[in-house]
Amino acid sequence: EDESEEEPKLKYERLSNGVTEILQKDAASCMTVHEKFLALGTHYGKVYLLDVQGNITQKFDVSPVKINQISLDESGEHMGVCSEDGKVQVFGLYSAEEFHETFDCPIKIIAVHPQFVRSHFKQFVTGGKKLLLYERGWMNRWKPSVLHEGEGNIRNIKWRGHLIAWANNMGVKILDMISKQRITNVPRDDISLRPDMYPCSLCWKDNLTLIIGWGNSVKICSVKERHASEMRDLPNRYVEIVFQFDTEFYVSGLAPLCDQLVILSYVKEISEKTEVECCARPRLDIVQPLPESCEEISSDALTVRGFQENECRDYHLEYSEGESLFYIISPRDVVVAKERDQDDHIDWLLEKKKYEEALMAAEISQKTIKKHKILDIGLAYINHLMEKGEYDLAARKCQKILGKNTELWEFEVYKFKEIGQLKAISPYLPRRDPVLKPLIYEMVLHEFLESDYEGFATLIKEWPGDLYNNTIIVQAVVDHLKKDPQNRTLLRTLAELYTYDQRYGRALEIYLTLRHKDVFQLIHKHNLFSSIRDKIVLLMDFDSEKAVDMLLDNEDKISIDRVVEELENRPELQHVYLHKLFKRDHHKGQRYHEKQISLYAEYDRPNLLPFLRDSTHCPLEKALEICQQRNFVEETVYLLSRMGNSRSALKMIMEELQDVDKAIEFAKEQDDGELWEDLILYSIDKPPFITGLLNNIGTHVDPILLIHRIKEGMEIPNLRDSLVKILQDYNLQILLREGCKKILVADSLSLLKKMHRTQMKGVLVDEENICESCLSPILPSDASKSFSVVVFHCRHMFHRECLPVSNTVSSVQFCNICSAKHRGPGSAVLEMKK
Structure with a gap:
């Protein structure tokens, strides 16, 4: 089948069981659907009550000829039947209530009141040449009345609520049973079609919406209330056609499906063999009504039994409102359509x-x-x-x-x-x-091991080691390594397997051989320091920086002495280790500082001088000997100066380095007048040196000492600029001194004013204060007596009479307590008398 075929909206099945038996001997003429059961009429005048599976529950012999219509009330307790021989019967299925009448013409249609079970709604209508309404009145007698006649046979009736719709040869009418008024007439469109061969299909969607299908035309009509101002002599209701469209084929039945329509269509087509028009399979379409057309949602051709001999009037469509079940009735078949x-x-x-x-x-x-x-x-x-x-x-x-x-x-x-x-x-x-059986995982690993080493390694890395038997997989890898001993992928994977199996020593050996980056992680994670005591050189060769960091971080597990001993034959690695140890702690490796002098001299001269400066444990004589042997001038200069031989150091700078700037810098550091004198003497016959001295000596030595010694006639480069700089430096010194003097004077004055303000403040004297001499309260108990109190700025208080008489010329007195320590601010007197 075509892959793009749309999914059908309905599914179909034949109504079987008792229906199959009935239709083998008889033919279906009509059927009515109730939510509890089905009522099937046949061409031989039988009415069968069926359950929803098609099983026969009851049988009625109504007539010897065709049953034209069966009608049920909403309760399903009363049934009306009419037949081709003019018989009409209305009876209770569960009561003795019954009506019989025989007319002189075929009765095509019957409809009982939807509420027939209720006593005041005992009504039904029949359709033959006339539309008759039967009502039960006085003494349970049935009274007929003619609702309509004169427009041919009545061929369909549908009763919903208070509205009766019927179709005759001319069109469709609707009667309002409340007002007993006919409210509309919808004429049929195609009068060329015989109404007995292409009957009208009627269906109430709800109490106010009627669907009409006739020929290939479909109309949806809405019953509406007329406004009081428009009534005059008109019925209080009217009908509006809200949707109208034509179909491709002839309508045999209608049913609502939500806001869509289900249409049973009778189809004719031209036979390919005989080129004569013949009956085709009927179609069940679902359409979406539009104002003047429709949209086809789905369309199914139904293979009903005997469709080749059927006419449009032989098909009927009934439906069960509550369950969305649609029954397609034909003489030899009943098909049920359901929503999927x-x-x-x-x-x-x-x-x-x-x-x-x-x-x-x-x-x-x-x-x-x-x-x-x-x-x-x-x-x-x-x-x-x-x-x-x-x-x-x-x-x-x-x-x-x-x-x-x-x-x-x-x-x-x-x-x-x-x-x-x-x-x-x-x-x-x-x-x-x-987790699956280990055999499953092993089977997969063996598959990879045979054809894809990288994939095998990936699985070993990703899968937890407890998924499979590690011993089996290890042996398989070992077997493959016998064929390819240098395969790095297999070796790396074997190391991981050993790790899972806690055979860390073997894993470590492989990682070191491969120089694998995870070797340090493995050592840390599993504390394998005891296993690497004899593998320090291998670790250092692999990654000296990581190895040294690891060794220094774990001195308690591998001692410094052990590491130095292991690296004895690899002095370059020994230096890397000892250098980093010294950077961390200047004292931990002090016993190796003498050795480090040679190591720095050999492998890392740039760090030799910083080492000599920072180390307090290296022997200076040994260091000087090595530096002199290797002609390391800067280091020798430093060592000479550190050993107190500054003049030799300066001489070496001047003679070996020929660098006046360094010589001047050295003299500044030593701050020794004799060094400056030596520097001047050495430089006096070297004009470039004199220029350097003139530019830098001004702040440490009087430039006159140098200038007086310059020989007359000597050409000195940039002499003018050097002299200008000396004068500028001198002026700058003068300005700095004057500025400092101003700052000192300003600060002294500010502090003096602050002290004066402090001394001018009053001092609180109350009953709690005592005389520092006699230790009595400073204030007398009798305030009326005169008294004299002396208060010093240091907050010590005395009675006037308790102070000794001063022998000094000045009348200023000082606090005895403070004067005993020192005479200073605050000891002067502040006298209070009363």
């Missing part, structure tokens, strides 16, 4: 091999589907993908579909093995909750 549910939708998707969509639909509707299981759909999907050769996608789907079902997982893995696709499923095998 999710199970049907999934069936269709599976039939079209749309497994992904089917799986999604099942997951969304897993609470409502009854026929399908998500797992079964998923397994079918996996099989389908494997048949198509999409092994990776099939393996990926296993994760979601198989979930935690270990048996299914193992079954699927073996299926992948059978087709040689274990590699495809390996990334998706569960590793935790659930």
Whole structure:
């Protein structure tokens, strides 16, 4: 079938059981549907009550000829039947109530009041040449009245609420039973069609919406209330056609489906063999009404029995409102159409091999589907993908579909093995909750080991070591290494396997051989310091920086002495270790400082001078000897100066380095007048040196000492600029001194004013204060007596009479307590008298 075919909206099945038996001997002429049962009329005058499965529950012999119509009230307790021989019967299915009448013409249609079960609604209408209304009145007598006549046979009646719609040869009328007024007349469109061969189809969608199908025309009519101002002599209701459209074929039946329509169509086509018009299979269409057209939603051709001999009038469409069930009735067949549910939708998707969509639909509707299981759909999907050769996608789907079902997982893995696709499923095998049998994982690992070392290594790295038997896999790797001993991938993987198996020593050996970056992590993680005591050189060769950091961080596990001893034959590595040790702590490796002098001199001269400056444990004589042997001038100068031989150091700078700037800098550091004198003497016959001295000596030595010694006539480069700089430096010194003097004077004055303000403040004297001499309260108990108190700025207080008489010329007195310590600010007197 075409893959792009749209999914049908309805599903179909034949009504079987008792119906099959009936239609083998008889032919269906009409049927009425109730939510509890079905009523089927036949050409031989029988009426059968059926359950929804088609089983016969009751049989009535009504007439020897064709049953034209069966009508049921809403309760399903009363039934009306009319036949081709003019008989009309209305009776209770569960009561003795009954009406019989025989007319002199065929009665084509009957409709009982929807509320016939209620006593004041005992009404029904019949249609033959006249439209008759029967009402039960006084003494239970039935009174007929003519509602309409003169326009040919009445061929269809539908009663809903208070409205009766009927169709005759001229058109469709609607009667309001409340007002007993006819409120509309809808004429038929195509008068060329015989009304007995192409009968009108009527259907009430609700109490106010009537659907009319006649020929190939469909109208949807709405009954509306007329405004009081428009009534005059008109009925209080009117009908408006809200939708109208033509169909491709002839309408045999109508039914509502939400806001859509279900249309049963009679189809004629030209035979390819005889080129004569013949009957084709009837169609059941679902359409969406539009104001002047319709949109086809779905269309199905139905293979009913005997469709080749059927006419338009032989088909009927009945429906059950509550369940969306549609019954297609033909003389030899009754077909039931149902709305498709999710199970049907999934069936269709599976039939079209749309497994992904089917799986999604099942997951969304897993609470409502009854026929399908998500797992079964998923397994079918996996099989389908494997048949198509999409092994990776099939393996990926296993994760979601198989979930935690270990048996299914193992079954699927073996299926992948059978087709040689274990590699495809390996990334998706569960590793935790659930865990499969070790054999499954080992089988996959062996597959990779035979053909893909890199893939094997990846799995070993990703899979936890407890998924498989580690010993078996180790042995398999060892066997492969016998064929290829230098294979780095296998060696690296074997090291990881040894690590999982806690054989860290073997793993470490392999990592060191491979110079693998994880070697340090392995040592730290598993505390393998005892295993690396004799492998320090290997570690240093691999990554000296990481190795040294690790060794220094773990001095308690591998001592400094052990490391130095191991590196004895590799002095360059020994230097790296001792240098970093010294940078961390200047004192820890002090016993090796003498050795480090030679190591720095040999491998790292730039750090020799900083080492000599920072170390307090290296022997200076040994260092001087090495530096002099190697002609390390800067280091020798430093050592000479440190040993107190500054003049030799200065001489070496001047003679060896010929660098006046360094000589001046050295003299500044030593701050020794004799050095400056030596420097001047050495430079006096060297004009470039004199220039350097003139530019830098001004702040440390009087430049006159140098200038007086310059020989007359000597050409000195940039002499003018040097003299200008000396004068500028001198002026700058004068300015700085004056500035400092001003700052000192300003600060002194500010502090003096502050002290004066402080001394001018009053001092609180109260009853709690005492005389520092007699220790009595400073204030007398009798305030009326005169007294004299002396208060000093140091806050010591005395009675006047308790102070000794001063022998000094000045009358200023000082605090005895403070004067005993020192005479200073605050000891002067502040006298208070009363």
